[in-house]
Amino acid sequence: MPQSETSLTFVVRRHVPELIAPAVSTPRELKPLSDIDDKEGMRHQVSSIHMYERDPKMGHINPATIIRDALAKVLVFYYPFAGRLKEGPTRKLMVDCTGEGVLFIEAEADVTLKQFGEALHPPFPCLEELLYDVPGSSGIIDSPLLLIQVTRLLCGGFIIASRFNHTMCDGEGFLQFFTALGEMAQGEFIPSTFPLWQRELLSARNPPRVTFTHHEYEKPKNTKGNVLTMHDMDTKSFFFGSTELSAIRGFVPENLKNISTFEMIAATIWRYRTIALQPDPEAEMRFMFPVNARTKFNPALPVGYYGNCFVLACAISTAKDLSHKPLCYALELVMKAKALVSEEYVRSMIDLMDLRGRPMVNLDHAYMMSGVSKSKFDDIDFGWGKASYRGIAKEGLDFLPGVFNYYIPFKNNKGESEIMVPISLPSAAMDIFVKDLNDILMSNNDKKTLKKHKLLVPAGCSSKLLTSML
Structure with a gap:
């Protein structure tokens, strides 16, 4: 892969x-x-x-x-x-x-x-x-x-x-x-x-008022251990086609079947990336991803508004829980983080920027992914028809190596739609990540692999159920 x-x-x-x-x-x-x-x-x-x-x-x-x-x-x-x-x-x-x-x-x-x-x-x-x-x-x-x-x-x-x-x-x-x-x-x-x-x-309200906790701008409660070093980094691109997506969906319980492809891939990578990095079990791990807020407003933003209109959703877990609880735990965390984004959540974040002087996102124990799959760049035509490729030019952001990457849609050599996710990790961690990810994607959902990766869970997986299972 x-x-x-x-x-x-x-x-x-x-x-x-x-x-x-x-x-x-x-x-x-x-x-x-x-x-x-x-x-x-x-x-x-x-x-x-x-x-x-x-x-x-x-x-x-x-x-x-x-x-x-x-x-x-x-x-x-x-x-x-x-x-x-x-x-x-x-x-x-x-x-x-x-x-x-x-x-x-x-x-x-x-x-x-x-x-x-x-x-x-x-x-x-x-x-x-x-x-x-x-x-x-x-x-x-x-x-x-x-x-x-x-x-x-x-x-x-x-x-x-x-x-x-x-x-x-x-x-x-x-x-x-x-x-x-x-x-x-x-x-x-x-x-x-x-x-x-x-x-x-x-723009910020007058007076500004912060009504949500915006974890992405807060220092994690526990930052034990240095999770990611820039020494001996290895970058590989991972491809998710219909076969790989079907394999992952086989681990998704019935009550989470409406999960998006982005959420499913992102949660899977967040979990196995954490396992590969082997952080302190009590370290607070965070996954951040942009959510388009254009549909969150009432009344809606006017058609034609072209300014930035997204916020970072933030899923949080201890490394121990993320690594040891079933995959649906990570899936649910990502889905709930996205569902939290509302008009008031966006207004609260804007007011936080005003009150705290534009704080930077806290990247301690953080992983970020940005999805671009829903864009309609395919339809842009300068007179020569549709593009053979359109989209992001780089795999990530130069100033966030190993922390941020894109979720990139493209067509393979058979014309089939796939998702590419480039990952950067220390070489030792990359070896673990590749082995574990390939293991589940090649497993055909056999019980031995499901048990090894803690993917064999009852239908109806939920946070309450997960707590009771431990």
Whole structure:
């Protein structure tokens, strides 16, 4: 199930980077970000990549020319992206809508799309060449808020790689922007979804009031032992297709059958990762994952809102309980953490940011996973049809090695849908993790394996039942 990286190398010839400004004059104003947007943990860049095959009907049209022109047009509607971030009192972020523009790079590479392999997924070879880090462009303050590189391939296909400042939008917001970019590339004059700023909708209440315990910002009760060291780290990508998912679902009790695929994979990895790391039994282990809060509000956020609108759900357990109780214990913890997210939970978190000066997420004994499977990047079309691959460009976040990874959907070489989860662990722990995970995925639910991994539990598994079983 784990897979190694490709050794493909190639040369990319880049044109001089340029700033693309809105096609017409746009308002010069200061636009404050929301109290979700300017959290300390949002102040970083996020990369994505889209890979397109040659389309005979497009002839010799240069995709870079089409996308460059479309970018200028879409920035008329999304003009804050053409500005620069400033910090106000108490480090409050706001966009100075200067109209300076976003970075754009046209390039050519001596490689074909086929050489990347039949199953396209991160890590991508030579990513630093496909998404060039223009010197001085990767800062948060007074830097371009978006960078797009269009690289034409020998086969007639092309790659669009992009990097955006996370304070400006989340995955849903960037999907909205990129969809509009595709519409403009195909000749539309206005986007199908009109963008709305209205970041004040997600600002702290007056007076602020914290009504929930937000464990992700608190120090764990017990942090015995050093769970994760950066020494001798090993990274492997794990693939979950229909066979693997069916094997895991065989361990899910009837009352949890409505669990999502993300929750099921995440809880399984959290449990076996903990077992592999062998932390102090009383250490408080935490699993954090983003939950889209757009559907939690009443009245709902207006259609077109493209700012950040998610919170971190947090499941908590001692290492002993997580490792020794049945798998459905971890499943239930993850499901309950997600179910806790409501409008009041989101408001409480926003107020916490205001009262405590944007605290960072506490990463002691933490593991984080972000799922991107529900995005509709598949539908983005610049005139060359749907992308062969679309989505996250990297396996995780560079500043959170071993702690954070993505849950990445892709098509295998048979055209079947799978989920890839890259994991980084110390080598010794990785050996244990691979053995245990393969053991349950290859078990065919036989009782010997179920008993060994404490997966053989009565139907109707619940927290109350789990307590009584010990």
